[in-house]
Amino acid sequence: MKNELCVSCYEEITDPICLNCNLKHFDLWLKSTELPKNKKSLIKNKTKSIISKESLNEEKCILCKKNPVEICFSCLFSKIKNTLEKSPHLDGDVLESFDNSFNYSTHLEEPAPLMINGN
DSSP states (O other): OOOOBOTTTOOBOSSOOOHHHHHHHHHHHHHHSOOOHHHHHHHHHHHHHTOOOOOOOOOBOTTTSSSBOOSOHHHHHHHHHHHHHHSTTOOHHHHHHHHHHHOHHHHHSSOOOOOOTTO
């Protein structure tokens, strides 16, 4: 695999998932919230407008195997979180749900115990 760089932070992309596949994941999460449809639509449109799709990367997404990878997970979901935080009248539970769904550090804080030989 070629070392592709994020268009936002210029760091190596270690989780080569394209923008479209990541946004599908975000859309599924957004649909699962109890936000009104008009607010969901507004957030979705704002989110798509903040992300550049221009990249010179050639590495294809490991999920769809079609689109090149452009932006790292961390930058993408930081941009989305900033958009959510700026959204008026957004419930704190929605932000907490977003953090729980898309924050790697949340998932890494307490790793499950390693089972060796059934012990």
